[in-house]
Amino acid sequence: MGKADLHIHTTYSMDGTASVREALESAVRAGLDVITITDHNEIQGALEAREICARFGVEVIPGVEVTTKDGHLVALFVEQDILRGMSVIDTLLLIRDLGGIAIAPHPQQPVPNSITLHSIRRALEHPLAREALLGIEVCNMNPSHSPYNQHSQQIAEGLPLARIASSDAHMASMIGAAITHFEGRSTQELRQAIQRRATRPEQVNHENPQRVFFRWLRLYFRRQFSQPKPSGL
Numbered sequence: 518m519g520k521a522d523l524h525i526h527t528t529y530s531m532d533g534t535a536s537v538r539e540a541l542e543s544a545v546r547a548g549l550d551v552i553t554i555t556d557h558n559e560i561q562g563a564l565e566a567r568e569i570c571a572r573f574g575v576e577v578i579p580g581v582e583v584t585t586k587d588g589h590l591v592a593l594f595v596e597q598d599i600l601r602g603m604s605v606i607d608t609l610l611l612i613r614d615l616g617g618i619a620i621a622p623h624p625q626q627p628v629p630n631s632i633t634l635h636s637i638r639r640a641l642e643h644p645l646a647r648e649a650l651l652g653i654e655v656c657n658m659n660p661s662h663s664p665y666n667q668h669s670q671q672i673a674e675g676l677p678l679a680r681i682a683s684s685d686a687h688m689a690s691m692i693g694a695a696i697t698h699f700e701g702r703s704t705q706e707l708r709q710a711i712q713r714r715a716t717r718p719e720q721v722n723h724e725n726p727q728r729v730f731f732r733w734l735r736l737y738f739r740r741q742f743s744q745p746k747p748s749g750l
């Protein structure tokens with residue numbers, strides 16, 4: 518079985534603290550086969566990661582976490598920025614046109630930018646949007662979201678979507694904090710597993726969310742004062 522972490526931020530996200538290189542090193546340490554870099558509305562870090570990932574021995578799916586009018590959406594297998602601020606349906610149609618697929622991250626949580634169950638259901642009723650929306654996060658280890666993971670699991674019950682567990686890491690040490698298991702090891706086998714709804718989510722890290730948050734805060738401020746711009750490579 519392969520291990521994937523499909524929701525990772527780098528310094529190309531305003532709130533990310535890991536450079537692309539640090540993210541790849543951390544993925545290897547965590548024993549991951551496949552990762553997705555999904556910066557907020559920014560593809561550059563993902564493309565850089567894919568460019569150099571062979572040296573690290575981990576496969577990278579390019580992706581982006583898009584801010585739609587109705588909350589966040591994680592797009593995988595896309596190679597360009599996606600216009601922010603569109604409806605979930607229009608965003609999914611664009612992802613589909615680009616040959617990508619999408620995952621609903623931190624669904625229906627009482628936290629800003631969470632996609633609602635209503636939006637997910639509407640997308641699943643749409644004959645084309647449903648072809649792109651294939652997964653739902655039942656576990657997200659970002660300390661803003663992890664307290665509501667049980668709620669996300671309940672939301673996912675009865676929905677025809679692959680179960681995904683992701684770190685939503687904003688620092689290198691959290692990469693692999695939650696893992697999606699799939700049959701095979703490659704990006705294409707992962708895609709097929711998501712299409713078959715045959716993924717298995719696992720929470721790996723059980724640290725207190727407050728501790729994770731303060732660890733991130735320290736790193737964030739340290740980066741702000743020492744390296745004010747994205748370090749990328």
Ligand SMILES: [Zn+2]
Pocket residue numbers: 582589622623630
């Ligand atoms: Zn998000």
Ligand SMILES: [Zn+2]
Pocket residue numbers: 524526582685
């Ligand atoms: Zn995120």
